Amino acid sequence: MNEYHDMYDRMAKRCLMLSNRAIIQFINGIYEVNHPLDSEVTYNWTKHEDDDLRKTLADIIITIGGVSSYHLEFQMSEDGSITFRILEYGFNHAIKKQKDEAVLEFPEPILICLYEAKAVPAEKTLEIRFGNQGIYHYKVPVIKYLALSQEELHQKNMIILIPFQLLKLRKEIEKERTEENLKALKYLVTHDIINSIAMNVEAGNITPTDGRKLKSLTLQLYHHIYDKYQEVADEGVSEAVEEALILDID
Incomplete structure (x- = not known):
């Protein structure tokens, strides 16, 4: 492997x-x-x-x-x-x-x-x-x-795989780091992923500790996929992502 x-x-x-x-x-x-x-x-x-x-x-x-x-x-x-x-x-x-x-x-x-x-x-x-x-x-x-849509992910209780949402934009960012793609990446993490984790903690589907672990795993996978692109850092995407993910969910 x-x-x-x-x-x-x-x-x-x-x-x-x-x-x-x-x-x-x-x-x-x-x-x-x-x-x-x-x-x-x-x-x-x-x-x-x-x-x-x-x-x-x-x-x-x-x-x-x-x-x-x-x-x-x-x-x-x-x-x-x-x-x-x-x-x-x-x-x-x-x-x-x-x-x-x-x-x-x-x-x-x-x-x-x-x-x-x-x-x-x-x-x-x-x-x-x-x-x-x-x-x-x-x-x-x-x-x-x-x-799967956000609604389908919720219906199937798939919140534990939320870090893999980062793969949705992997090909687009690899092909071209446009302003639109970079904004979409920032929104994906700081809105979709963060809100999904918070919603599931509040609903009791996962524990607050689970939420913090998922944010940590998301950050690790984010760095693995996107750190190689200088434009991601230059446009402030990485800074915004880190700020959103390092905060406790409580």
């Missing part, structure tokens, strides 16, 4: 390490389930080894209430083998957690695309052929994060 993808991988994991309340709200929202907010949350950080002894790491598998497991995979660019890897990680998890010799239970998968995934279907499918026993279609629902 190169440095570019490693940064987003680490950021996703840190977003999913907020309070149990925030994580359960998130799981309930994107999977359309209804776990009690005081349920136990267990993280399954498990390394697997394939036949060539190359270590692979399942992105994030979370178990709620000791019973229901959810597999979240994040993707930064198109990858034709992603569905197979999700199946592989899910299989390895199921083997490790197997309690009944006659039952193999996979975690529920979801793929979250953090890039402009217009051509990606709403569901990825892997056809598994069992010879005379027939064919099974392994399905992975897809969430196109950057295509």
Whole structure:
């Protein structure tokens, strides 16, 4: 994994390490389930080894209430083998957690695309052929994060991924640092992101500590993406962003 993808991988994991309340709200929202907010949350950080002894790491598998497991995979660019890897990680998890010799239970998968995934279907499918026993279609629902409106993000309780809103303007800023683009970037952070965090803290969806952590993660990701452009600093965008994000949410 190169440095570019490693940064987003680490950021996703840190977003999913907020309070149990925030994580359960998130799981309930994107999977359309209804776990009690005081349920136990267990993280399954498990390394697997394939036949060539190359270590692979399942992105994030979370178990709620000791019973229901959810597999979240994040993707930064198109990858034709992603569905197979999700199946592989899910299989390895199921083997490790197997309690009944006659039952193999996979975690529920979801793929979250953090890039402009217009051509990606709403569901990825892997056809598994069992010879005379027939064919099974392994399905992975897809969430196109950057295509979601603010209202949809709120409905799905996706506030814990708010730092990734910074990706919405990444391509435009990379292509051209116009006055309009720079103003949009400043507004995105100082208005959209800040207000979303404040609103969710006030609603009790996340804790004040979660809010401060999300602001810190947003600032880190902002510097990672935009510090290389001198125009961003020259136009006062970075100064405004830092001023907005370093303030406590209380």
